[in-house]
Amino acid sequence: MEKKSALITGAASGIGRACAERMAREGYGVVVADWNLAGAEEVAAGICAEGLSAIAVCMDVSDEQAVEAGFDRMVEEYGGCDLVMSNAGIQIVHPFEEYPFSDWRRMMAVHADGAFLVSRAAFRRMKRSGKGGRIVFTGSVQSFVGSKLKEPYNFAKHGVAGLAKAIAREGAEDHIYTYTICPSFIRTPLVDKQIPEQAASLGISEEEVVRNIMLRDTVDGVFTTVEDVANTLAFLANDQGALTGQSIRLTHGWAMQ
Numbered sequence: 001m002e003k004k005s006a007l008i009t010g011a012a013s014g015i016g017r018a019c020a021e022r023m024a025r026e027g028y029g030v031v032v033a034d035w036n037l038a039g040a041e042e043v044a045a046g047i048c049a050e051g052l053s054a055i056a057v058c059m060d061v062s063d064e065q066a067v068e069a070g071f072d073r074m075v076e077e078y079g080g081c082d083l084v085m086s087n088a089g090i091q092i093v094h095p096f097e098e099y100p101f102s103d104w105r106r107m108m109a110v111h112a113d114g115a116f117l118v119s120r121a122a123f124r125r126m127k128r129s130g131k132g133g134r135i136v137f138t139g140s141v142q143s144f145v146g147s148k149l150k151e152p153y154n155f156a157k158h159g160v161a162g163l164a165k166a167i168a169r170e171g172a173e174d175h176i177y178t179y180t181i182c183p184s185f186i187r188t189p190l191v192d193k194q195i196p197e198q199a200a201s202l203g204i205s206e207e208e209v210v211r212n213i214m215l216r217d218t219v220d221g222v223f224t225t226v227e228d229v230a231n232t233l234a235f236l237a238n239d240q241g242a243l244t245g246q247s248i249r250l251t252h253g254w255a256m257q
């Protein structure tokens with residue numbers, strides 16, 4: 001039987017890494033895509049050491065040529081493009097009135113340009129194959145709420161949920177299904193970096209950032225985990241379209257529908 005393939009961006013760390021490892025265990029050939037090639041190679045090597053299949057590709061998701069080349073490599077290696085997770089992300093926080101335009105542009109390059117380029121590359125190959133596929137965006141609870149210091153992040157994370165809905169409509173006849181997984185805070189390097197930065201910007205302690213900002217609006221004061229996201233991705237990988245276009249909230253009750 002032909003092996004299914006999954007490409008995950010930002011897979012050298014955090015959520016992307018856990019999802020790459022999980023999809024390899026689900027039997028997929030996995031493309032570990034990241035602009036941190038050494039990190040991607042380490043993750044791919046770990047997967048291969050378990051007797052599973054993965055390759056690393058160097059991909060800056062805001063670079064059209066690098067994205068297209070990474071997808072070409074995927075098709076060359078695995079013969080198709082079944083599942084793609086547009087997950088790479090950064091976070092830059094500043095008070096809004098001080099937010100530098102250059103940082104806004106850095107955020108848009110990764111989150112907006114990256115989501116567009118990665119999903120378009122996936123869509124093209126899924127349509128061309130005649131087999132369809134699944135495109136999953138990593139959204140956030142920030143796709144539904146607004147948070148101090150995070151205007152560009154809120155803008156972009158609301159945007160990917162809309163992008164998923166539009167692609168769901170356009171992809172349906174070719175069996176291309178799209179989803180947005182929307183977690184609340186997860187302890188990854190991206191979040192660990194924010195805790196001291198937010199404490200400094202807001203003039204509060206790091207413990208207060210965790211308790212009064214990150215977990216305040218959950219029903220149970222509990223962080224979401226990378227395993228929660230990986231489980232959801234594995235579940236969506238078997239959806240036959242019933243959930244296409246939907247945003248799946250993994251938020252411990254924050255921003256319930």
Ligand code: NAD
Nearest residue numbers: 010012013014015035060061087088089140185186188190
């Ligand atoms: P992370 O910092 O652990 O991992 C992000 C990865 O993305 C890194 O390996 C980094 O090298 C890579 N990356 C960044 N810019 C890139 C680019 N231009 N091209 C290719 N790779 C790039 O962060 P994480 O917490 O795992 O975040 C992954 C995604 O999940 C992001 O989109 C983030 O916004 C989203 N998210 C995170 C949380 C959370 O609490 N951690 C919650 C909701 C959503």
